[in-house]
Amino acid sequence: MNNKWRYFIVMLLGVVMNEGLSNLAENYPVWLDVTGTAMVALVLEPAAGLIVGLINNFYIALFEYGQTTLIYYCVSAAVAVIAGNVVRNREGKITVKGVLFAIVLVIIVSTILSSALTIWQSGGISNAAFEQVKFNSFVAKGMHPYMACILTTLIVKIYDTIATAVIVGIVYIILPKKLKYDLQ
Amino acid sequence: MRQVIYSIIKKTDSSDNNINKLYDYFICLVAFVSIIPLMFKRELSYFLLIDKVTVYILFADYVFRWMTYDMKLKKGNLSFIIYPVTPYALIDLLSLLPSLGMVNQSFRVLRMLRIFKILSYSKSFNYILHAFEKEKNTLYSVLVLALGYIFVSALIMFSYEPDTFSDFFAALYWATTALTTVGYGDVYPKTDIGRLISMISSLFGIAVIALPAGIITASFVDEINEEKEEAAANRDNNDGSDKGEPVIDRIVEKRMEADKDE
Numbered sequence: 001m002n003n004k005w006r007y008f009i010v011m012l013l014g015v016v017m018n019e020g021l022s023n024l025a026e027n028y029p030v031w032l033d034v035t036g037t038a039m040v041a042l043v044l045e046p047a048a049g050l051i052v053g054l055i056n057n058f059y060i061a062l063f064e065y066g067q068t069t070l071i072y073y074c075v076s077a078a079v080a081v082i083a084g085n086v087v088r089n090r091e092g093k094i095t096v097k098g099v100l101f102a103i104v105l106v107i108i109v110s111t112i113l114s115s116a117l118t119i120w121q122s123g124g125i126s127n128a129a130f131e132q133v134k135f136n137s138f139v140a141k142g143m144h145p146y147m148a149c150i151l152t153t154l155i156v157k158i159y160d161t162i163a164t165a166v167i168v169g170i171v172y173i174i175l176p177k178k179l180k181y182d183l184q
Numbered sequence: 185m186r187q188v189i190y191s192i193i194k195k196t197d198s199s200d201n202n203i204n205k206l207y208d209y210f211i212c213l214v215a216f217v218s219i220i221p222l223m224f225k226r227e228l229s230y231f232l233l234i235d236k237v238t239v240y241i242l243f244a245d246y247v248f249r250w251m252t253y254d255m256k257l258k259k260g261n262l263s264f265i266i267y268p269v270t271p272y273a274l275i276d277l278l279s280l281l282p283s284l285g286m287v288n289q290s291f292r293v294l295r296m297l298r299i300f301k302i303l304s305y306s307k308s309f310n311y312i313l314h315a316f317e318k319e320k321n322t323l324y325s326v327l328v329l330a331l332g333y334i335f336v337s338a339l340i341m342f343s344y345e346p347d348t349f350s351d352f353f354a355a356l357y358w359a360t361t362a363l364t365t366v367g368y369g370d371v372y373p374k375t376d377i378g379r380l381i382s383m384i385s386s387l388f389g390i391a392v393i394a395l396p397a398g399i400i401t402a403s404f405v406d407e408i409n410e411e412k413e414e415a416a417a418n419r420d421n422n423d424g425s426d427k428g429e430p431v432i433d434r435i436v437e438k439r440m441e442a443d444k445d446e
Contacts, residue, residue, distance in 0.1 A: 007185065044185075045185060047185045047186045047189070047251055048185055050247065050251055051185075054244060054247055058240055058244075061240070062236075062240075066285075067235075067236050067239055067240070067283060067285070068284055068285030068286075070239070070240070070243055070284055071285075071286060073243070073247070077247070120286060121286065
């Protein structure tokens with residue numbers, strides 16, 4: 001298969017995964033909106049993941065939450081960079097150590113970025129219903145809104161990153177070899 | 185993939201392809217269209233649409249430039265850390281913040297900074313930037329001198345005519361408008377001594393205030409001449425003959441002489 005076609009198909013699959021899974025996860029405390037981004041970064045390269053993340057953020061900004069959510073692209077970008085650079089070792093092989101390190105890194109980085117942006121934009125109140133419920137319960141217990149935002153984001157990111165890692169792992173296993181590797 | 189993106193977004197020089205030039209024109213057009221809503225008092229519905237569409241494109245451009253900056257800077261992964269703090273990247277980000285809801289709408293004037301997107305493609309603008317860069321130490325000295333002069337003038341005037349000025353800030357305002365020859369005329373000296381001070385300080389003040397203009401103009405002209413000489417040398421070299429060598433020698437000789445003079 002031509003490498004250009006391989007890139008096109010895997011990136012298209014990434015976009016579909018991002019949009020499809022994030023819509024499916026609407027009623028659950030996970031986002032799943034970076035699954036495709038992580039998968040593309042892992043299979044192809046971080047730059048391809050960055051493009052898929054950009055398309056995903058445009059879609060969300062256009063049809064769901066408005067242009068103010070565009071800045072959350074930095075979370076997708078961080079996931080693409082981590083998935084594309086940390087999961088594989090120097091020989092290019094995927095290792096358990098790499099996967100675990102990437103999961104922890106994504107949780108930490110995306111929590112910091114997401115909560116900082118939410119606090120900056122809206123004082124800590126998220127647009128997502130499931131985050132609002134958790135946030136309100138923390139605030140009702142007397143927690144400072146900023147702390148409540150950070151804790152809510154951390155909990156959701158732990159669920160989200162683990163679910164994303166499992167899905168990406170499954171997709172990677174079932175992905176045909178001609179899409180996984182440049183066989184030319 | 186990054187190579188392809190870079191070949192499209194990098195700023196055009198004579199050897200580049202049409203897609204590259206088209207992209208440059210497109211980004212300039214988008215940057216210009218994005219500031220049109222600022223020219224109107226009323227917020228019309230299609231202005232919101234313009235803002236939405238243009239901010240997507242400019243945001244994508246920002247991301248593309250960031251992810252390919254290592255190819256321009258050639259400093260490996262360090263380039264990705266450097267990019268966000270480069271002047272153009274900072275200006276780009278600042279200009280996008282109001283549309284991304286990251287700053288209060290009273291800062292929407294920051295969108296005006298998108299004009300720098302267009303200016304960054306202008307050779308003349310880059311000459312001026314180089315001129316500022318080259319003369320930054322001289323300009324800094326002149327700035328300190330000018331500020332000091334304004335401060336002293338204001339202080340002298342304030343001590344002679346305390347009733348004319350509501351506070352020292354009003355005296356500073358008078359000194360700045362008078363010495364830059366703007367002179368709104370809303371604050372002016374009323375006593376003879378005050379007028380005499382004003383006359384003397386204005387005469388010297390013009391010389392101090394006009395200094396930076398001369399420095400920048402001279403440096404700007406130097407930049408243009410250097411560019412012309414280099415272009416001529418390149419043209420001669422590209423002819424495939426030895427005609428280029430004397431021109432290069434002349435430039436080198438000229439620069440060595442200039443260094444000696446310094």
